[in-house]
Amino acid sequence: LKLNDANLPQLVKAAAAPLTVPTYTRGGSVKQGIVHIGVGGFHRAHFAYYMNQLMEKHGLADYAICGVGLQPWDSTMRDALAGQDYLYTVVERSAKGSAAHVIGSIQNFLFAPENREAVIAKMAHPDTHIVSLTITESGYFYNEHTHELQSDDPAIQHDLDPANADTPNTTFGFLYAALVRRRAAGLKPFTVLSCDNMHRNGSITRSMLETFAKLRGDADVAAWIAEKVAFPNSMVDRITPQTAPADKVALSETFGVEDAWPVVTEPFMQWVIEDRFSDGRPPLEKVGVQVVADVLDVEQFEKHKLRLLNGSHSAIGYPGQLAGFSYVHEVMNHPDFHKFVWQMMQEEVKPLLPAIEGVDIDAYCHTLVERFENPTIMDQLPRICLGGSGKIPKFIMPSIAEAIWVTAPFRRLCFVAAAWFHYVNGVDDNGNKFEVDDPMREELQEKAAEGGTNPRALLSIGTLFGDDLRNDERFIRELTTALELIKKDGILKTLPKYLD
Ligand code: NAD
Known part of the structure; x- marks a missing residue:
């Protein structure tokens, strides 16, 4: 049966497996208090899911x-x-079975390229309290190296031109245009809530928008934005692969729902968010969101997540793809990989992490392994490996740098870094070529070819690696050894050398 409002009661009756549907009023007097840019799989599985609850x-x-x-x-x-x-x-989906929930919290959609004015007007509407974002890292025009807005990017240049004030292209152009209108109308500014996977996502969004506003040239507006707009930092987590055509078929066969674009995800979800809003907020804590007073609290949770979850994803992704696997759970089914991921978390990553009150870090690690083993969400390795130049420096290298500082073990972390150094060549251990999806691909491949088994060429890329790494002989030795072994023997033969 086709999914729509009218069919909801019949869908529940006809479903062969348990299906929940919204029973609350949609549309009519319901106000649209949130405008969300970037309605992909993750937003629909995470923020919109919490709001549905x-x-x-x-x-x-x-x-x-x-x-x-x-x-x-x-x-x-x-x-x-x-x-x-x-x-x-x-x-x-999990090994225990699957549950399906029809979500009703999204009640409208505006496609900006066809009607930019409608988007600006919606954001400027008095009912709107929050503009949230999942626009991927590239949507922020953030230069990792200088920490500045990429103001020379043609899209930003277009939006900075006052002649294009009402026809922006970028997120910042739209935010700015709508905030100008709210200020003129005497309204409070909305909160800008980034839900992207970035360290200090709120602070980066603030810094980019403030720079944009200054460059736009109206000092009063820029000052108003700097003073009044809230940009909460948040840590978001729920593994959400791209929807595959088979997911639609499975939904129809198991639950009897004909949905043009369902989302498949895991049962686990987490959101830690700083309690800082400019114009009110929904009572998120009622549905399990951890709303915390201090940005430092968000950062500690984030550090655990980036180092343990995302770091382990890198340990699964790059070596796993080189070894010829396709999905995360397949890699975790291999006994050596399973041991490797566990030992890396326990012996090299965990000792460097801060204790968080109320958090049992071993229990967190066990949950992670269970999530990685989930055979039913079919999490693709290319998704995990995408954009490695943005990942390895954030998920693996900071643990290594800290381990250097306190003289702690880091052999396994070096194995993961070496696997990525080899991965950028785009050929797996069976000689099969694969696509290296990375904005820095050309430079990475050039340096990898230049260095061979010597990692110094890749380490010389100043935007990715610091002198603390480049100048540490113990690190260079470990990395070189791992790179030599991986190149000579391949991943699966090398891996046992990194196990206790
Ligand atoms: P997706 O490909 O399903 O959706 C991405 C969305 O971002 C699309 O709506 C796209 O139009 C929009 N977008 C891309 N570039 C943009 C730009 N320059 N300006 C404005 N919008 C832009 O991806 P997804 O799985 O929904 O992931 C989106 C983001 O969510 C990730 O980049 C990550 O930061 C965060 N996230 C994802 C997961 C996950 O497991 N998928 C988990 C945690 C966080």
Whole structure:
């Protein structure tokens, strides 16, 4: 049965397996308090899922979500959602079985390339309290090295030109235009809530928008934004692979729901968010979100997550793809990989992490292994490996740098770094070529070819690696050894040498 508002009661009756659907009022008097840019899989499995729970269990009626797509390809999502009253299904899969939930919190979608004015007006509307973002790292125009806005990017240049004030292209152009209108109308500014996987996501968003506002030239507006707009930092977590065509078929066969674009995810989800909002917020703690007073609290949770979850993902992804695997759970099924990931977490990463009150770090590690082993969400290695130049320096190298500092063990971390140094060549251990999806691919491949088994060429890339790494002889030795072994014997033969 096709998914839409009218069919909801029949869908529940006809479902062969348990299916939940919204029973709350949608549309009508319900206010759209959230505008979300970047309606991909993750937003639909995470923020919109939490909001659906608040609406269903707590009767929240002033924070429905209006989705916004800025990219040309977002018309596909708009059409999929608009064709089914903006409903969609989240399928939670684990080894124990699957559960499906029709989500009703998204109640509108605006496709910016067709109507930019509608997007600006929506953000400037008095009902809007939060503009949230999952626009991927590239959407922030953030220069990792200088920590500045990439203001010479043609898209930002376009939006900085006052002649284009009402026809922006980038997230910052839209935020700025809408904030100008709110200020003129005497409204409070909305909160800008980044839900992207970046360290200090809120602070980066603040810094980029403040720079944009200054460059735009109206000092009063820039000062108002700097003073009044809140940009909470947050740590987000829920593994959400890209939807595969087979997921639609499975949803239809198991639950009887015809959904143009469902989302498949894991049962686990987490959100730690700094309690800093400019114009009110939904009672997120009622549905299990950890709302914390201090940015430092968010950072500690984030550090655990980036080093343990994302670091382990790198340990699974790069060596796993070189060894010829396709999915995360396949890699974790290999006994040596399983031991390796566990030992790296326990012996090299965990000792460097701060204790967080109320958090049992061993229990967290066990949960992670269980999540990685989940055979049902089919998490693709290329997704995990995508953009390694943004990942290895954030997920692996900081543990190594700290281990150097306190003279702690780091052999396994070096194995992962070496696997990535080899991975950028784009050929696996069976001689099969694969796509290296990375904005720095050319430079990485040049340096990898120049260095061979000597890692110094890649380490010389100043935007990725610091002198603390480059100048440490113990680190260079470990990395070189791992690189030589991987090149000579391949991943699977080398791995046992890194196990206790
Ligand atoms: P996705 O490909 O399903 O969706 C990405 C969305 O970002 C699309 O709507 C796209 O149009 C938009 N986008 C891309 N570039 C943009 C730009 N320059 N400006 C504005 N919008 C832009 O991906 P996803 O799985 O939803 O992941 C999105 C982000 O969510 C990730 O980059 C990450 O930061 C965060 N995240 C994802 C996961 C996960 O498991 N998928 C987990 C935690 C956090």
